[in-house]
Amino acid sequence: MRRAVSVTVWLMAGVLVAPDRATGQAALTPADSLILNSQPLKRLVLAQSLLRRISLLAAGLDREVVLCLQGTVVGDTALVGEFTMPDIVRSSVDAVIPLPCAPVTTLAVWHNHPWVGPDSSFGVRIPEDLCSLSQPDVRTVVADSIPFAVVSVGRVPQPIVCWWRRVQVVVNRHVKFLPRFPRQWVELPRLPGAASGP
Secondary structure (H helix, E strand, O other), rough: OOEEEEEOOOOOHHHHOOOOOOOOOOOOOOOHHHHHHHHHOOOEEEEEEHHHHHHHHHOOOOOEEEEEEEEEEOEHHHHHEEEEEEOOEEEEEEEEEOOOOOOEEEEEEEEEEEEOOEEHHHHHHHHHHHEEEEEEHHHHHHOOOOOEEEEEEEEOOOOEEEEEEHHHHOOOOOEEEEEEOOOOOOOOOOOOOOOOOO
16 A cells, blocks of 8 residues: 655634735635635645656646646545646646636646746746745636645756645735745655756
C-alpha cells in the first residue's frame, strides 16, 4: 500500500473577523459567508503517486495547463489520488483558460506555473515566489465551487507544490497575488535526471 503525503490546510480564525481598515480588506458579504459555511473540508491529502505524477508533468511543460484532482471525502478531509484533464481553450507560459472541472467529482483544481527565471516586475526572485495565485487565479477560484486550489512550480530541479482552501482565497480575494501560506506547501525530492540549477 502506498503512503499518502498528508498536506494539512489551515484557516486561521483571525482572518474571518471584521476587516482591518488600514489594510483596506473588504468586509465579508452575505454571499462570502454562505461560501465559508458551505465548505466543510479543512484538510487536503495528496497521494504520493499523484504528487510524483503532477510534479513530473509540471517539470516538462513550458506553458500552463489545468488538471481536475479527484478522490474521496472522509469527514473534513479530501483524499486525492487521481486526475482528469479538462479541455483547454487557451494556454501560454503565464495563463491558461480551461473548460470547467466537474464540480461533483473534483476536490481540487491544479495548475502549473513554469519557472522561466526571475522577474523583477512581479517580484519573482526564486521558484518558491511563483507558488502563488495571481489575480486572475484568485478570481477563478472565487467564482468556482471547488474546495481547493493547487499550484505546482515546474521546470525546476526541486518540484514545489502549494495549495489553498477556497475559503482562504475568498477572504483574501482583493490582493494582487496570494502567496503560499505556511504549512501549505511542500518541496519534493529532486526529480530523476533533473539539472542541478534552475
